[in-house]
Amino acid sequence: MTRIxxxxxxxxxxxxxxxxxGLVSEGLGDCLSWGALAVPVAIGCHxxxxxxxxxxxxxxxxxxxxxxxxxxx
Amino acid sequence: MRAAVxxxxxxxxxxxxxxxxxxxxxxxxxxxxxxxxxxxxxLTGAEIEAPPMPEGTPRASVxxxxxxxxxxxxxxxxxxxxxxxxAPDLWYVKLDTRVDTxxxxxxxxMSDARTADVVGVPNFDEGxxxxxxxxxxxxxxxxxxxxxxxxxxxxxxxxIISGVVLYAPFMRKLGFGEVRRERTPRTRxxxxxxxxxxxxxxxxxxxGFTGVINTWADLIFKGWQAEQVRALQAGETRVLLAxxxxxxxxxxxxxxxxxxxxxxxxxDMAVAMIAWPGTLRATPEHVAVILSGxxxxxxxxxxxxxxxxxxxxxLEASGRPWYVxxxxxxxxxxxxxxxxxxxxxxxxxxxxxxxxxxxxGLYLWIKRGASETxx
Numbered sequence: 001m002t003r004i005x006x007x008x009x010x011x012x013x014x015x016x017x018x019x020x021x022g023l024v025s026e027g028l029g030d031c032l033s034w035g036a037l038a039v040p041v042a043i044g045c046h047x048x049x050x051x052x053x054x055x056x057x058x059x060x061x062x063x064x065x066x067x068x069x070x071x072x073x
Numbered sequence: 074m075r076a077a078v079x080x081x082x083x084x085x086x087x088x089x090x091x092x093x094x095x096x097x098x099x100x101x102x103x104x105x106x107x108x109x110x111x112x113x114x115x116l117t118g119a120e121i122e123a124p125p126m127p128e129g130t131p132r133a134s135v136x137x138x139x140x141x142x143x144x145x146x147x148x149x150x151x152x153x154x155x156x157x158x159x160a161p162d163l164w165y166v167k168l169d170t171r172v173d174t175x176x177x178x179x180x181x182x183m184s185d186a187r188t189a190d191v192v193g194v195p196n197f198d199e200g201x202x203x204x205x206x207x208x209x210x211x212x213x214x215x216x217x218x219x220x221x222x223x224x225x226x227x228x229x230x231x232x233i234i235s236g237v238v239l240y241a242p243f244m245r246k247l248g249f250g251e252v253r254r255e256r257t258p259r260t261r262x263x264x265x266x267x268x269x270x271x272x273x274x275x276x277x278x279x280x281g282f283t284g285v286i287n288t289w290a291d292l293i294f295k296g297w298q299a300e301q302v303r304a305l306q307a308g309e310t311r312v313l314l315a316x317x318x319x320x321x322x323x324x325x326x327x328x329x330x331x332x333x334x335x336x337x338x339x340x341d342m343a344v345a346m347i348a349w350p351g352t353l354r355a356t357p358e359h360v361a362v363i364l365s366g367x368x369x370x371x372x373x374x375x376x377x378x379x380x381x382x383x384x385x386x387x388l389e390a391s392g393r394p395w396y397v398x399x400x401x402x403x404x405x406x407x408x409x410x411x412x413x414x415x416x417x418x419x420x421x422x423x424x425x426x427x428x429x430x431x432x433x434g435l436y437l438w439i440k441r442g443a444s445e446t447x448x
Contacts, residue, residue, distance in 0.1 A: 004241050007249035008271045015275035022412035023405060024370055030412045037419045040272040043250065044426040047268050051252050051261060 014039045079242055086235035091438065093228035094431050100222065100284070101428045103209040108409055108420050110202055119200070121183050121193040123162035133189035134329035135164075135347060141189040142166050142182060149180060153354070154347040158372075162186050165195075172351035177215060216291060223288030229281045236270050243267055259440045266433040269426050276423045277430075283403035293400050294353050301379070301390035302356050313378065314338035314387035324385025328360060331382040335362040338378065338387040342366060345375055355379070356390070373401050373411075 018036030021029040106113060114120045139151045149168035157163065164186050169179040183192045196203070211218035244267065247253075252264040304310060314321060314334055321337035322330050332347060342364035348354035355361035359379035365372045379388045393401075405411040409420030 001241075004244045004249075008240070008274070011272050012275045015279075019275070019279055019406060022416060023373075023402075026368075030416070033412050034415045034419065037276070037416070037423070040276065041419055041422045041426070043272045044269050044429075045422065047250060047252055047265060048426075048429065051254055051265055 011040050011043065079239070082235050082238045086232060086239055087438065089228045089231040089235060090431075090434055093225045093232060094435055096222065096225040097229050098428065098431050100209055100225075101424050101431065103205045105421055105424055106202065106205050107209055108417050108424070110206075111410075112414075112417075113202060119196055119202075121163070121195055123160065123185050123187075123192060126162075126187060130187045132186050134327065135332060136328045137189040138164055138166065138184045138186065139328065141191060142168060142184060145191045146180065146182070150349070152176070152179065152349055152352045156344055156346065163192065172349055173353075175215070219288040219291070223285045226281050226285035226288070230278065230285070233270075233274065233278055233281070237274060240267055240271055259437065262433045262436055266430060266437060269433070270430045273423055273426050273430060277427055279406055280409075280420075280423075283407040286400055286403040287407055290400055291353075293396050297377075297391075297394060297397050298353055298356070300394060301377075304391040305356060305359075305379075305388075310388045310390050312386060312388055314385075316381075316384040316386040321385075324381075324383065326382055328382060331360050331380045331385065332362055334385050335364070335378050335380050335387050339364055339376070342376065350382075359388070373405055374398060375401060 014036040018033045018039075020033075021036065022033030023029070135154060138154070142151055143149065146168055149170060150172060151166055152169050152172055153165075153167040155165040155167070157165065162185065164184045166182050166184050167176070167179055168182065169176060180194070182194050184190065185192050207213050210222075212222065214221070243263070247264065250268060252268065253260050314337060316324065321334050324330055324334065328347070332344065336342075336344070343366075344362060345365040346354070346361075346363035348361040348363065350360055351357050352361075354363065354377070356379060359381055362378050362380060364376045364378065366374070366376075374393065376389075376393065379390055380386070381388075409416055
């Protein structure tokens, strides 16, 4: 249970901090809110980018295998 | 969790999502340019600016501004004057045929606060941004459209919460952030859907729920007006400045003096809005002056004071009720406009991630396997 929920809870708490910090204080609060809200954005974008990159390399590998099969026939 | 319970949550997640997804996708897509509406207006030159004048040029009285506006648009009456923090030399003046309309035919003009001249009419009713705005706010269907979109927002809340319940069973054999890339596209998208859904959870709940509250704005202000009128009739008012108080300009029936008396009663506050008698934000006999404070939080939480232009008495009919506080806090949390451009960019990226969650959810449903169709 702890294993599953630890990081989601951390990200959720950071998001709450980010949403509130900019609202209650100018300057430092704004910086805090940018930093905290950048965490879910970074995790999300990183996962999307990596998933695309691996998919492309898999596609290339699949195409190569297909080519190889074609040549050997 | 028992399999039967899990299946029930799955059913809730599936149907709440399927019903709201087309509309929430529309809201996410139209909301994206709206995050930057200020910047877009500025770049496209749609923004109206007051002609430069030496600093400290005296301001015209609000009565003069109103008179010029009525002269320029015969048959219309002023309802509201709005002051914008970043355009101190302009008044946004809302005109309509009557003070008690639903504002569906209202006209917003901009007047120079120093010369009282009408500077222009912001082009809110046509163009790309206006279409985005109407699709986002009311689907061109007025209050009914707003309430419908609000209901879709509530379904989104149900979809998000049921999604969180389903997150744990799906993650039993996976680490946080793990995406099984080597498996079928459906498995990969399932993992991405779960990961993106759980990291955008708080933001999506906050923006979704504050959006729902914003759809109730008209009803909330109607409720507050009724409360103020009731408090006035019951005599439950707090007099901030008596009619015969010293140290404030004597009432002369003019609006400007009425506003000046409010400012004398509430120093350290700035005028955010002036509402004419009879409008939704005022009462039939009083002008309402909506004041805002000067910190990020108090500039959102406004105070409404009522002033009788004839007697000059300044009252607070009823303090801001909790539902108005909720609405006023909901606005920045929905718009993401309280932390400069970096916050707007983060808002846009979180919006895009939410679009991916919605899109992948739809994809997972379309590509559902034999096992899911039975569930």
